[in-house]
Amino acid sequence: MRKRKRKLALAGGLGMAVAITSVALASARSARADNVAGFIERSGQLEAELAQTLRGAPFAMPMPSLPNIVPRIYSITQYGAKPGLGQVNTQAIQAAIDAASQHGGGIVDIPPGYWVTGPIVLKSHVDLNVESGAQLQFSGDHDLYPLVPSGDGYTVQSPLSATNAVDVAITGHGVIDGAGNTWRPVEKSKLTADQWNALVASGGVVTPDGSTWWPTAQGANAQAYIKAHPHMTYQDDLQVKDYLRPYMVYFQGCKNVWLEGVTFENSPFATVKVNTSSGVVIDSVNIRNPWYGQNTDGIDVSADQDVVLYRDVIDTGDDGIALESSGNDAAGVFNEQDIVVADCIVHNGHSGFAVGSYTDGGIRNVWVTGDVYDGTEAGLRFKSGVGKGGLVEDIDIDHIVMRDISGAAITFDDGYVDNGADTSSLQAPGPNSYVPQFENITFSNVSCEYAGQSIYMNGLPNAPISNITLNDVDITAAQAPQIQNTSNLVEHQVQIQSGVTMLGEIPH
Incomplete structure (x- = not known):
């Protein structure tokens, strides 16, 4: 009788196991279908929203093309990935990415769970989708990160990177952790x-x-x-490898890039770096680094074109959003242009929005609108110096709200020279003169509840900051404006109240 009951129980257990397995498979299929449908739906909604937003740009802003991704799922588990602390899944995740790219593209899915990996390289026509409930954890084992060529030397391979890729995305609502605490000073x-x-x-x-x-x-x-x-x-670089901290996410020479929804945290260096790329949309991304995190810029846009940063939330230890441009091109060439930053929030960083310090490649046609900077060291910051400067023009900034800014709400500093920049090129501005030139910049409907200083403008005698317009600017600050070597500063309805302190404000 006992044997019979045991057999019945076992049979029932097998039936339940089959049922559970069937439910799990059905759930997995449903999740995969949801990922495909969600990707298509979100991209369609975003395109419509961006078209509406970009119509308000003060220049003819091109509509960036979102990546063209085949709606086909490649789950990392199909390639041997296993969740948990004891498994490093670099080969499995890279195999899924490579397979997707080789077969015309697809969505590489990171399902819920804790997935440890070394550095991985994104490929053309691939979306890396990190599901809600998933954490992609980059390993703190630095031996997994090789040195790769960079300029005249070498640097450490980024945890996530893509070079010369077309139609590449990182989406989802999961978390990607860069193990930055094992790298950062x-x-x-x-x-x-x-x-x-x-x-x-x-x-x-x-x-x-x-x-x-x-x-x-x-x-x-x-x-x-x-x-x-x-x-x-x-061999020398190998001896200082830990000092050569990698960007957490690095796109080099890519076209049609979309980052959406993901949380990037604990970066070794700058968090998201986009260099010499075009057609870039970074939408609803969350970036979290400790406020003391050295050099942990949120998003760096460097010598790129047709870029939209939209609804991103950044809490970091260096510049929240920064634009840079380098190059030795002739006059009239702008390596960085057609950039829109809209409805972003920045906490704690060195600045909310920054331009520089390298501007020698030229920057123009930038629109910053609807941002909030709360508790940053500087608010809107333009910085460069002789040896790294160039022409920055046609910048429009409007509807910005700032509060609890420990430094200046609006800063222009042409004396920002660091890392031993060569000052021997001090001369009148011209091609390859490397002298900062900030021109034709407009601030409209900008308010700051409190700042350490309202406005700081420090131009050069032979290259003054010029044609700056302030419309409907309202700033409450401890220190009054300080302005030198500036020409044609135009003010309309500007209210600045000085000598005010902020209750509970602790500079950091």
């Missing part, structure tokens, strides 16, 4: 005594001057090594 001056002591007690190495903590001795001792080896080779 921390300056003692940014922490309380208790925080610093706890950090040092956790391990790592403090630099000889006692000012900075590094996770590894290689990072802490790198500057001394570089100084002793003025002509660095590949």
Whole structure:
């Protein structure tokens, strides 16, 4: 009788297992179908919204083309990926990406779960979809990250990168973690005594001057090594690899790029870097880094064209949104142009929106509208210096709300020279003169509830900041405006109240 009951129980268990498996497979199929349908629906909605928004641009802004992705799913589990702490899934995830690209494209799906990986490379016609409930965790094992060529030397391969790819996307509502805490230095001056002591007690190495903590001795001792080896080779770069922190997400020379919905956190260096690319849309992305995170820019747009940053939320330790442009082109060539930043929110960073410091490649046709900067060090910041400067013109900034800005609400600084920039080229502006030129920039409907200083404008005697217009600007600040070497500053309905302090404001 007991045997009979046991057999019946076992049979019932098998039936239930089959039923559960069938339900799970049906659920997986449904999730895959939802991913495809969701991708198509969201891209269609976004195209309609962008078309409406871009009609308000003060210049003829081209409509960026969203990636053309085949609605076909490649789940990383089909290629051997396993969730949890004990599995590194680099090969499986890369295999899924490669297969999708080789077969005409598709959606590489990261399902709910905790997925550890080393660096992966995105390919043309592929969307990396990180589902809600999924965390793509990049490993803190630096041996997994090789050195790759960069300019005249080498740098560390980014956790996520794409080079010369067409139609590439990262979407979903999951989390991508860059393991930045295993790479980043921390300056003692940014922490309380208790925080610093706890950090040092956790391990790592403090630099000889006692000012900075590094996770590894290689990072802490790198500057001394570089100084002793003025002509660095590949083998030398290997000795300072931890010092050469990678961008977390890096697109180089790509076309039709879409980032949407994903949370990027804990970056080793700048979080999202887009370089020499075109047709880029970064929509509803969340970026989270500690406010003391060294060099953790939120989004860097560098020498790109036709770029839209839309509804992004950034909380970071350096510039929230930054535009740069480098190049040795003739006069009239702008390596960075047609950029729209709309309805973004930035917390804590060095600035809400910044231009520079490298502007020698030229920047023009930029529209920043509807942003909120809350608790940043600077609000709207234009910075460059002799040796890295160039022409920046035709910038329109409107409907910006700022509060609790510890520095200046609006900053122009042509004396921003760092990293030993060459000042020998100080001369009248012209092709390849590398002198900053900020011209034809308009601020309209800009308000700031509190700033350490309302406006700071520091031009050069031979290249003054020129043709700056302030319309309906209302700023409450501790310090009055400071303006020098500026020509044709036009003000309409500008209200600045100085000598005001902010209750509970603690600069960082």
